[in-house]
Amino acid sequence: MSKQKLGYSCSSCNSFFSKWSGICPKCQEWNTLQEDVYIPPEKTRFESHRPNENRPELIHEIKAEEKERVQTNIQVVDRLLGGGVVEGSLILVGGDPGIGKSTLMLQLAESFSVQKKTVLYISGEESKEQAAMRAKRLGIRTDKIYIFSETLFSEIKKAVDLIKPDLLIIDSVQIVYKGDLPSLPGSVTQVKEIAMEAMHIAKGQKITTFLIGHVTKSGELAGPRVLEHIVDTVLDFEGDREHGYRILRSTKNRFGPTDEIALFQMGAKGLKEVLNPSEAFLKERIRDIAGSVIIPTMEGSSAFLVEVQALVAPTNFSTSSRKSTGLDQNRMSLLLAVLEKRVGYAFQSVDVFVSVAGGMKITEPAADLGILLSIASSFSKRAINADTIVIGEVGLTGEVRSVSRIESRLKEAVHMGFRYAVIPKKNMLGLSDSITKHLTIYGVELVEEAIGQLLSRKGGTSTIQTKKVDYAGTTSTTST
Missing domain, CATH: 3.30.230.10 (Ribosomal Protein S5; domain 2)
Incomplete structure (x- = not known):
């Protein structure tokens, strides 16, 4: 195993330094250095995820087909994502605490469930009983939805291999951790590694995967900037908790537009799509x-x-x-x-x-x-x-x-x-x-x-x- 180093990682540019300072020497951002552990990459680290055969090809010889999409039956979300959720895509959803991220994910899980697709919901912040009570309160049909209250990623991976879901939801990426890394959950290294592992699951097994992310006081996604580069789509869930309206905004989308929004109204039974925002x-x-x-x-x-x-x-x-x-x-x-x-x-x-x-x-x-x-x-x-x-x-x-x-x-x-x-x-x-x-x-x-x-x-x-x-x-x- 490669030798590990104790030091500080920048949450903005992901650079690693042996000493702390108030400003990152590389990207010049203030207060972004966090205590972390640096692990040099190993050649065989992701060997199991590599395809059996890979070689350069001419563009005109590549058979590029439109990715298969799954309709969520939530009209505004389908439009936001460019016509539905792409099979095997990795989607990051960020927003303030209490804004309705978990509620939105449960309603998306229900839309997959009614289409006879299996859903695995990883609840790292709530117990199974709490998640079940939330689903019951929202009136979610849970025939094909599995809840797993776990934060250790190796156990989550076993559950994925056992259930083989069509949709995987991890709530949240800052809570889940890898046991072979000495750094704390939510650190730059942990978040980056969890995102990389989730990407290999999504691409390798063609499992549509949603990661729920926390945000900082300034409204930016918590964790390293590389997190946004790893995923296929970044969705920001915005809104004032004093008002009933919520906006889901796409800031990155490899399979669709990046300038669309979806408007919802929060009620006792969860989020209701607003088809006529002007009215x-x-x-x-x-x-x-x-x-x-x-x-x-x-x-x-x-x-x-x-x-x-x-x-x-x-x-x-x-x-x-x-x-x-x-x-x-x-x-x-x-x-x-x-x-x-x-x-x-x-x-x-x-x-x-x-x-x-x-x-x-x-x-x-x-x-x-x-x-x-x-x-x-x-x-x-x-x-x-x-x-x-x-x-x-x-x-x-x-x-x-x-x-x-x-x-x-x-x-x-x-x-x-x-x-x-x-x-x-x-x-x-x-x-x-x-x-x-x-x-x-x-x-x-x-x-x-x-x-x-x-x-x-x-x-x-x-x-x-x-x-x-x-x-x-x-x-x-x-x-x-």
Whole structure:
């Protein structure tokens, strides 16, 4: 056996060092060195996993066939994975504690079970009884689902050889360990070795394998970065536990798209797929209220509508407050600066709060104009017409820049019954008749134009009907 060395491994770049330091000398990341054991690789280490015959071949001589996929019967998950789960693939699912990872895995196990496929669920964090109680509470049909409460990988391997499952779920990869390694479970070496062993099981025996992974405080997957390189697919399970919605997002997929999402709603019986996200996010919306704007946002090939809410209120302190939920704080500060410099609004003596309703997160610049107008609406106490959607990226000089996938965004607005749209002027070219006959579209080049279209300011009038809202809640209608 090769000589083992005690030292420190970097969880980011997987480099090994004999001494600890606050910053990794190789990748320059802070606080990533963890105590670990280095084991030099041996030539015969994975000999049993190697195919009998392997030689270089010309690409045009290789018989490449589409991988067989298994439908999960969860429509949004099948779309996310590119048409179903690929047989023999290795999939990593990460997310915050309590977000619903184990619940999702049990529901996936049920979808395999009803198709007469055998499932082996490795529960490293719960006893068999606890896992069985969870399945019963969720109403999971467990005819072909085996639960094995074990953390020693050699025992897990024996169970796999005995049961020969079609689906293997390991919950979680940070808990399982190899007994021949002296390092602790969850260490860089242990996680890497478990992932490698799981990969050889998946590929060698054509067993679809899911690994559940923990995340750090910053939201990144815990463990070495090499873990994400080993697996075929990486899925991030996101959401605010205070809200009922959960988002499953693909960040890596060797067999499908990497820009799709699946939306779920958490309930007493587990996760329920949401087929119409726009309807879900807008169902509790209050119409004709200042500070509310509807924005079409893209997630992969899907467009859906979300509500952005802003509240501008007088401050009681010498320093005003700026806070945001669901969007980048720095981006909000930039838009406030544009409003002050290009439009003439003054925010020195007011607090500004901006939130994306429903617990969603928006990162794309196409939401800039909607965020800016929600702030302007609250500041002027004038509600934007409730049947209006807003799209556009905002530059520092106040220009409204064009955005991608404009037709998909507008079609979703038409589908949800909206009548008006304010978009970048350059996106006006080439819009199809199916959109223009249902939507009255206004193209703008500057933020001042957008405010003129939607809000009455400095004695002017708006093009689209608006409502003046006072703090007592009464309204008055204004239009040209």
